[in-house]
Structure formats: structure tokens, C-alpha cells
Amino acid sequence: MRNPNIVILGAGYGGIMTAVKLQKSLGANDANVTLVNKHSYHYQTTWLHENAAGTLHHDRTRIQISDVINTSKVNFVQDTVTEIKPGDKKVMLENGELSYDYLVIGLGFEAATFGISGLKENAFTINSINSARLIRQHIEYNFAKYNNEAEKKQERLNIVVGGAGFTGIEFVGELANRVPELCKEYDIPRENVRIINVEAAPTALPGFDPELVEYAMNSLEARGVEFKIGAMIKEVTENKLVFEKDEQREEIETNTVVWAAGVRGNSLVENAGFVANRGRIPVGDDLRPEGYDDVFIVGDCALIMNEETGRPYPPTAQIAIQQAEQTAANLTRLIRGEDHLEPFEPDLKGTVASLGHNDAIGVVFDDKKLFGWSATAMKKVIDNRYLLKLGGIPLVLKKGKLNFFH
Amino acid sequence: MRNPNIVILGAGYGGIMTAVKLQKSLGANDANVTLVNKHSYHYQTTWLHENAAGTLHHDRTRIQISDVINTSKVNFVQDTVTEIKPGDKKVMLENGELSYDYLVIGLGFEAATFGISGLKENAFTINSINSARLIRQHIEYNFAKYNNEAEKKQERLNIVVGGAGFTGIEFVGELANRVPELCKEYDIPRENVRIINVEAAPTALPGFDPELVEYAMNSLEARGVEFKIGAMIKEVTENKLVFEKDEQREEIETNTVVWAAGVRGNSLVENAGFVANRGRIPVGDDLRPEGYDDVFIVGDCALIMNEETGRPYPPTAQIAIQQAEQTAANLTRLIRGEDHLEPFEPDLKGTVASLGHNDAIGVVFDDKKLFGWSATAMKKVIDNRYLLKLGGIPLVLKKGKLNFFH
Incomplete structure (x- = not known):
């Protein structure tokens, strides 16, 4: 009897942790485990905003897959998934195809642009090493050009971040640290540069404790971040952004719009035929979509409800990692012939949002609030x-x- | 009787050295010396190609004027010259005007583009701190974009340098060092990148000893530089360069053309009414243009003939510095009431061209040839x-x- 094939798609938090756990729990004769990823490296999505701002090098954020995967136990295929065919138990790749007995989908998020005019074409999103270092260079290139033009263009020095959620806030925090360095590098007065955070909701960091939100906004404003709260982005072009606030339209000249306001599940997963909600697939507490006993979904594409709040859990690294651990354990049970799968229950440790290198806010362990250095330290922990x-x-x-x- | 006003235009090699020498040779009651410069800093034009390649930071190349000028002895005016009026003994600035008794013009070079179509609009020139760091960022930005595009664009990775004279050769030498670093930074295979040096003359480094030229080309080709010698650039657009060689037209896809093939004197000097030859003003051995006893020209705008070769001396830092020393000494004589000015005679020490960090060629002291480490060391000396x-x-x-x- 041949060994069952376990195929894991994506080496994000969910995919790589599933692979790492399986290589520990399964023996070489239990199953063939194959991890598929577009790049030769895993990266920490939650650090990308630092790479994009230029405050942390992307080589700190990425980890070569060969450094954590034992390739004598887990096959690694560097390729791009083009289609998932759950009916045929197959996955199509750009340069091949794989058959599976069990599939783990960890394909991560895409930006959701809500049909805002020009956003997809003209805004950057922080979603990969490639896009993060492009944002870093794009900002720097505009600074470099500024003093080379006889007529100074303010659009080069206005940086607009769409969304004051978790990623948006963390990114403007890093920008507030980075901009003074860029000003020094390119002989530009700091006061000429604007960092503008535009948020449609009536508050920054919706869902966070108001006291923490106030602390965060004060900290960021003190370092020169401007907030436009309750402001709906209407249009983005190559050199401006239009928003509406209090029924007034306003324009900001800018070459740099970074969109950090919406994510959805990977469209490949939706296209595979699973029932989907904005690209996320409702899964049971065994993390399998209804009707598919051989498919597990971990991370951003999995939709699970928080019974307490009646809303879905947000797509976070913390939950993806826990789902991966659970899935690896359940797959091991299945391979060993056990029928009973352990149900997944998120164990939320808390959330910390950084506000640049030296400041942060957070809620950890039973609603204890953290500010400043202790939150920064907790984030690092x-x-x-x-x-x-x-x-x-x-x-x-x-x-x-x-x-x-530091 | 009021003190005479000495006005020095430009803080390049010629201008700043004139000011430094005058502040030593003149007392506070001898003359009012005013130095005018666009920036608050002097820079070493001969190092800019390193800043442009990204192998040396521009802060190493520039020197704050206040670090070498004693402002209790020499006035410093940070402003841009808009017009020289030798008839009125006045200099017009963007934000003011100055009257002089003696004028020293050290305004440096401009790129000569010989009417090549699109060159002025689409090519970079290495002529200031601003332009050098823009070239650095432009190259890096194109590398950063490369992996973000579904369809890879070779034009982002082809770097074309127009001219294999002194600056062109030194620049491609630095690029040959820099490109492997950029490839690592942006996950691009080195073999995808081309560094192409296009020269219209029948040889690289025209005027240099053929043995040195061969050494230089071999060294650079070994590090991946391609030469197109005897190739006339016909056109430059945003994403290509067209040249003609052996009566064949060829195109190179490229977003990056750096023009290092021709300089001329500053057009402000020509526009002032002095007799000019490609922006350079013939001067006597006292460095004064005919008919103007109160004007000295130092550096790139001064045209002096080499009696031995029957050709003008090239505009080099070495000659500019010697002219400045001479002019400061002669001005001191005039201020002290002496009639006799010492004639200028260039004292050529030799020439060294770097080929990146670790290699160089040169001719020093009586035609001794230097290669490799000894030439590199001599350049640093x-x-x-x-x-x-x-x-x-x-x-x-x-x-x-x-x-x-190193």
C-alpha cells in the first residue's frame, strides 16, 4: 500500500507551521508530505510594514524554507498554484501538477479594494517581500527626485495610508520613524513631508479599547502623523487621492498611496468551488469545509465564527499558527487510522500593535492593557x-x- | 577708502580653493571676500560617480562650506547666480545682487548633449549630489520593480552609460561592483543584468596609453561590462537607446541611460558676453579673459591651450585647483598694490582612473604607468x-x- 500524499499549499504562517509540525509527528513511512510555495522563503507578514517603511531589512523578515524544513522528510516544490481541483484531488501548478490524499490550504490573503476607482492600479499593498521593498524604494525614489526638479512637487512628499486598522497604524508608526532619516538623506525639511492616515470608520483601530486608541493617536500625532477619520476614499490616481468626509470632497496630491484597509481570502480558493464569503471559506471546528473530508483550510482563507461576538475571527497570524498546529495533529490522527479529530478552539493571547520602534499598545491576557515600553517588549516576546x-x-x-x- | 569687494562664484574645486587661499593670504582689512554657492556644501565632482553607483555615500563626497571657510573672514552667500554683468561689475542672484571689484568665476561644467534626440530629456548626468543620489535611487527602484511585474521588463535591468572617457569608465567600474549587491538585495540573477558602455570614438579612454586602455577594458569585461566602441548614440527615449555602429542601427531596451560623454562650460558665463568656445572662455596666463582686468576664470569654464599638444587642457580638478591657488596669489598681489601677476602654468602630476574599488590605471610623474593596486593607492593619495x-x-x-x- 502506498503512503498517503499530504500536500500543503503556501508557506505562510499556517502552511509552514503545518509542515514543521508534521515533520515532527510523522515518520518517513507514514506519509509523503509536500509543501508548495511561490518563493524559496517564508516571511513574517506581520513584519512586512517595517520592511515597507524601510526601518527593518526584509532579510530579517524572511526565513529560507530549507532552514526550517527537513527536506529528507518534507518535499519542497517552489512553484505557483494556478488551480485547485478538489473533485479530482489535484492541484495545478505553473510547472506541474500534484495529486493529494489530504490537502492543506494556507494560501493567505489578497487585498480587497471594494471597487474604489483607481485603487487597484495606483495603490501599493503590503503583502509580500517584493511589494514591501518596492514601497520602500518608491518612497525613497520620490524623495530623491524632489530636489532635482525646478518646480517642487508636493505629491512626492505626501504619503497616504488607507486604513487605520492594525496594519495601517503599525505602518504609519514606522513611517514616523523613517521619514526624518529620509529627510536627512535627501536634504528635505521634515515639515515639508506629510504622513496622512485615512480611515472610513468613525475611529482609528476599530474594535480596540478607546483608551488605547487615544494613546496611539496621540503618540502618532506627536510624531507628525495626520489622521482623517470617517473619511471614505473615493478615487486614487497616479498623483492624487480623493476622499469624502462630512459630505465634503477633499483631494491630497500624492504619488504614494498604500492600501492597508481591507483583505479577503485568496481567489484561487474561491475559484476551486468551495462556498465562499469574500474569499474566505466557512469551515467546521475540524477546519474542513463542508463536504470535503480531505481538505483543511488554515489561516486567512478559513472563516470561523467567534460564538461570543457572533462575528468571524479576524485573519491573524496567531490564529493561523494555532490552526496549523491543530491541523498537523489531526492529520497525524487520520494517517494513524484514528477517526476522532480534535476540535479547534482559538486561544487568544492578546494583541499588540506597534507604533514605531519605541512605542506600542496592546491587550494581553484577560484584558490587561499595555502601553509604551511594556507593549513593545510584549510584541517582541x-x-x-x-x-x-x-x-x-x-x-x-x-x-x-x-x-x-531599542 | 572702502575695502575692495572680491566675489567668488561657485564653491567647486576652483571657487572653494580660491576662497580658502584668500582667507589665509588676506587680512580682514585688505578686502571683503564673498563666496556664492547654490548649496551649503562643496562636493568632490570626481567622486560623484561613486555616489551615483551607490558604492560611496554622498556625505563622504560633500563638505560643508562652514567646515573649511572661516565666516569671520569670508562671507558666504547661499544663492543661485542668475546673471553676470561684467559691464556693471555686478552679479545677479535669485535673491539679491552683488557688486564686485574683482570677480572669480568658478561655475563649473554643464553636460553637452550635441543635439542627440531625447538625450537631454531622458538621460541622467552625474553633475551634483542631487543628480548622483537620484541615479543611485533610479537604478535601485528599477531593480525593486522588476520582480513585482508579471511580465518581466529587461529595460529595468539594462544600464547604459554613454561615453567611455574618464567619467564613463570610472562609473561602469563602480557599477560592476554595485550590481551584484543589488542583485542580492532584489533576488535577481546577476546574469539578467547588463552594464553597457557606448563610446563614439574608436577606442575607450581616448588619449590614454593603449596598454592601459586594454588593461582597463579587460578588467571591466571580466566583471561583466559590455563595450560598444565606435558606436554613435542616435536617440534616447524613456525605455530605449538607439546607436549606430558599422552603419548598423541597434536598439537597447533601457530605462537608465547615464550620459558621461561631453561637458561644456556653464552657459551663464557665455551669456555674460565673454568670447566663448562651447561655454569655455579663452583666458590669458593670468587667467583673465581679454579686456577684463577684474575678472578671473578658474576651472571648467577657463580655456587654456597646451602649447605642446596644440589642444586645450581638459577641464580637470587638478588644473582647477592649481588655477585657484594661482588666482588667490595674484588677487593678493593686486590688493596689495602690486602690478605684476604671476603667469599660470599647469603642473600635471598625472592621471589615475579607478575601475571600481580594487582596480585602477594611471599615468603619473613622467609617463610611468600604473595598474591595479598601486594605481588605486595613488588615486587615494x-x-x-x-x-x-x-x-x-x-x-x-x-x-x-x-x-x-580595500
């Missing part, structure tokens, strides 16, 4: 804990955030 | 000697090239 799980102490030493006093 | 003249040992320590083993 969380990040290092993930690296420890993924690659042990060597990986923490190599990629961890170990300077707690 | 020359650069440090200039800094020593300009600002003494502290400036050498701050901005000098002191690592002779």
Missing part, C-alpha cells in the same frame, strides 16, 4: 515565541527581535 | 592630498579615503 516554535533557538538568535531596549 | 590642502588633517580624517587595502 510574541514574535520571538513564534520563531522558537518554527525553528528553535537558532532561528530566534538569527531572526529574532532581541534588543528590548 | 591624490584625493587625500586635496582634502589636506582644503581643510588640513581634520578634513582628511573626516572625509579621506584612508583604507588602502
Whole structure:
């Protein structure tokens, strides 16, 4: 009897953690495990905003898959998924196809642009190493051009971030640190540069404790971030952004719009025929979509409801990692011939949002609020804990955030 | 009786050295010396190609004027010259005007584009801190974009340098060092990138010893530089360059053309009414244009003939510095009431062209040829000697090239 094939799509938080856990729990004769990923590396999506701002190098954020995957136990295929065919138990790749007995889908998010005119064409999104370092260079290139033009263009120095949710706030926090350095590098007065955060909701960080939101906004405003709250983006072009606030239309001249206001599940998953809601697939507490006993969905594409709030859990790294651990354990049970799968229950440890290098806000463990240095330190603890799980102490030493006093 | 006004235009090699020498040779009651410059800093034009390639930071290349000029002895006006009126003994600035008794013009070069279609609009020139760091960022931005596009554009990775004279050769030498770093930074295979040097003359480095030229070309070709010699650039657009070689037209897809093939004197000087030849003003051995006893021209705008070769001396830093020293000495004589001015005679020490960090060629002292490390070391000696003249040992320590083993 041949070994069952387990195929894992995507080496994001969910996919890579599933692979790492399976290589520990399964023996070489239990199953063939294959991990498929577009790049040779995994990256920490939650650090990309730092790479995009230019405050952290992207080599700190990415981890070569070969550094955490034992390729004598798990096959690694570097390729791009083009189609999932759950009826045929197949996955089509740009350069091949794979058959599976069990499939783990960890394909992550796409930006949701809500049909806003010109947004898709003219705004950047922070969703990969490639896009993050392009944003870094795009901002810097505009600064470099500024003093080379006889007629100074303010659009080069206005940076607009769409969305004051988690990513938007963390990104403007990094920009507030980075902009003074760029001003020095290109001989531009700091006061000429604007960092503008536009949010449609009536508050920044919707869902966060109001006291924390106020702290965050004060901290960021003190470092020169402008907020436009309750402002709907209407249009983005190559050199301006139009929004509406209090029934007034306003324009901002800008070459740089970074969209951090909406995500949806990967469209490949929706196109595979699963029932979907904005690209996310409702799954049971075993993380399988209804009617598919051989498919597990982990991370951003999985839709699970929070019974307490009656709303879906947000797509976070924390939940993706927990889902991956659960899925690896359940797959191991299935491979060993057990019928009973353990149900998934999120164990939320809390949330910390950084506000640049030296400041942060957070809620951890039973609603305790954190501000400033203690929140910054907690964020680093969380990040290092993930690296420890993924690659042990060597990986923490190599990629961890170990300077707690910076 | 009021003190005579000496006005110095430009803080390039010629202008700043004139000012530094005058502040030593003249007392506070001898004359009012005013130095006018667009920026608050002097820069070493001969290092700009390193800043443009990204192999040396521009802060190493520039020197704050206040670090070498004693402002209690020399006035510094940061402004842009708009017109020279030798008839009225006046200089018009963007934000003012100055009257002079003696004028020293050290306004430097402009790119000569010889009417090549699209060159002025689409090619970069290495002529200031602003333009150099823009070239650095432009190249890097194209590398950053490359992997973000579904259809890869070769034009982003083809870098074309127009001219294999001194600057062109030195620039491609730095690029050959820089490109592998950029490839690593942006996950691009080195073999996808082309560095192409296009020269209209029948040889690279026209005027150099053929043995040195061969050495230089071999060194650069070994590091991946392609030469198109005897190739006339016909047209430059946003994304291509057209040249003609052996009566064949060829196109290179490229977003990056750096023009290093021709300079002319500053057009302000020509427009002032002096007799001019491609923007350069023939001057006597006292460095004054015929008919103007109160005007001295130093550096790139001064045209002096080499009696031995029957051709004009090239506009080099070495000659500009010697002219400045001569002019400061002669001005001191005039201020002190002496009639006799010392004639200028260039004292050519030799020439060294770098080929990146670790290689160079040169001719120094009586036609001795230098290759490799000894030429690299000689280049650094020359650069440090200039800094020593300009600002003494502290400036050498701050901005000098002191690592002779790199």
C-alpha cells in the first residue's frame, strides 16, 4: 500500500507551521508530505510594514524554507498554484501538477479594494517581500527626485495610508520613524513631508479599547502623523487621492498611496468551488469545509465564527499558527487510522500593535492593557515565541527581535 | 577708502580653493571676500560617480562650506547666480545682487548633449549630489520593480552609460561592483543584468596609453561590462537607446541611460558676453579673459591651450585647483598694490582612473604607468592630498579615503 500524499499549499504562517509540525509527528513511512510555495522563503507578514517603511531589512523578515524544513522528510516544490481541483484531488501548478490524499490550504490573503476607482492600479499593498521593498524604494525614489526638479512637487512628499486598522497604524508608526532619516538623506525639511492616515470608520483601530486608541493617536500625532477619520476614499490616481468626509470632497496630491484597509481570502480558493464569503471559506471546528473530508483550510482563507461576538475571527497570524498546529495533529490522527479529530478552539493571547520602534499598545491576557515600553517588549516576546516554535533557538538568535531596549 | 569687494562664484574645486587661499593670504582689512554657492556644501565632482553607483555615500563626497571657510573672514552667500554683468561689475542672484571689484568665476561644467534626440530629456548626468543620489535611487527602484511585474521588463535591468572617457569608465567600474549587491538585495540573477558602455570614438579612454586602455577594458569585461566602441548614440527615449555602429542601427531596451560623454562650460558665463568656445572662455596666463582686468576664470569654464599638444587642457580638478591657488596669489598681489601677476602654468602630476574599488590605471610623474593596486593607492593619495590642502588633517580624517587595502 502506498503512503498517503499530504500536500500543503503556501508557506505562510499556517502552511509552514503545518509542515514543521508534521515533520515532527510523522515518520518517513507514514506519509509523503509536500509543501508548495511561490518563493524559496517564508516571511513574517506581520513584519512586512517595517520592511515597507524601510526601518527593518526584509532579510530579517524572511526565513529560507530549507532552514526550517527537513527536506529528507518534507518535499519542497517552489512553484505557483494556478488551480485547485478538489473533485479530482489535484492541484495545478505553473510547472506541474500534484495529486493529494489530504490537502492543506494556507494560501493567505489578497487585498480587497471594494471597487474604489483607481485603487487597484495606483495603490501599493503590503503583502509580500517584493511589494514591501518596492514601497520602500518608491518612497525613497520620490524623495530623491524632489530636489532635482525646478518646480517642487508636493505629491512626492505626501504619503497616504488607507486604513487605520492594525496594519495601517503599525505602518504609519514606522513611517514616523523613517521619514526624518529620509529627510536627512535627501536634504528635505521634515515639515515639508506629510504622513496622512485615512480611515472610513468613525475611529482609528476599530474594535480596540478607546483608551488605547487615544494613546496611539496621540503618540502618532506627536510624531507628525495626520489622521482623517470617517473619511471614505473615493478615487486614487497616479498623483492624487480623493476622499469624502462630512459630505465634503477633499483631494491630497500624492504619488504614494498604500492600501492597508481591507483583505479577503485568496481567489484561487474561491475559484476551486468551495462556498465562499469574500474569499474566505466557512469551515467546521475540524477546519474542513463542508463536504470535503480531505481538505483543511488554515489561516486567512478559513472563516470561523467567534460564538461570543457572533462575528468571524479576524485573519491573524496567531490564529493561523494555532490552526496549523491543530491541523498537523489531526492529520497525524487520520494517517494513524484514528477517526476522532480534535476540535479547534482559538486561544487568544492578546494583541499588540506597534507604533514605531519605541512605542506600542496592546491587550494581553484577560484584558490587561499595555502601553509604551511594556507593549513593545510584549510584541517582541510574541514574535520571538513564534520563531522558537518554527525553528528553535537558532532561528530566534538569527531572526529574532532581541534588543528590548531599542 | 572702502575695502575692495572680491566675489567668488561657485564653491567647486576652483571657487572653494580660491576662497580658502584668500582667507589665509588676506587680512580682514585688505578686502571683503564673498563666496556664492547654490548649496551649503562643496562636493568632490570626481567622486560623484561613486555616489551615483551607490558604492560611496554622498556625505563622504560633500563638505560643508562652514567646515573649511572661516565666516569671520569670508562671507558666504547661499544663492543661485542668475546673471553676470561684467559691464556693471555686478552679479545677479535669485535673491539679491552683488557688486564686485574683482570677480572669480568658478561655475563649473554643464553636460553637452550635441543635439542627440531625447538625450537631454531622458538621460541622467552625474553633475551634483542631487543628480548622483537620484541615479543611485533610479537604478535601485528599477531593480525593486522588476520582480513585482508579471511580465518581466529587461529595460529595468539594462544600464547604459554613454561615453567611455574618464567619467564613463570610472562609473561602469563602480557599477560592476554595485550590481551584484543589488542583485542580492532584489533576488535577481546577476546574469539578467547588463552594464553597457557606448563610446563614439574608436577606442575607450581616448588619449590614454593603449596598454592601459586594454588593461582597463579587460578588467571591466571580466566583471561583466559590455563595450560598444565606435558606436554613435542616435536617440534616447524613456525605455530605449538607439546607436549606430558599422552603419548598423541597434536598439537597447533601457530605462537608465547615464550620459558621461561631453561637458561644456556653464552657459551663464557665455551669456555674460565673454568670447566663448562651447561655454569655455579663452583666458590669458593670468587667467583673465581679454579686456577684463577684474575678472578671473578658474576651472571648467577657463580655456587654456597646451602649447605642446596644440589642444586645450581638459577641464580637470587638478588644473582647477592649481588655477585657484594661482588666482588667490595674484588677487593678493593686486590688493596689495602690486602690478605684476604671476603667469599660470599647469603642473600635471598625472592621471589615475579607478575601475571600481580594487582596480585602477594611471599615468603619473613622467609617463610611468600604473595598474591595479598601486594605481588605486595613488588615486587615494591624490584625493587625500586635496582634502589636506582644503581643510588640513581634520578634513582628511573626516572625509579621506584612508583604507588602502580595500
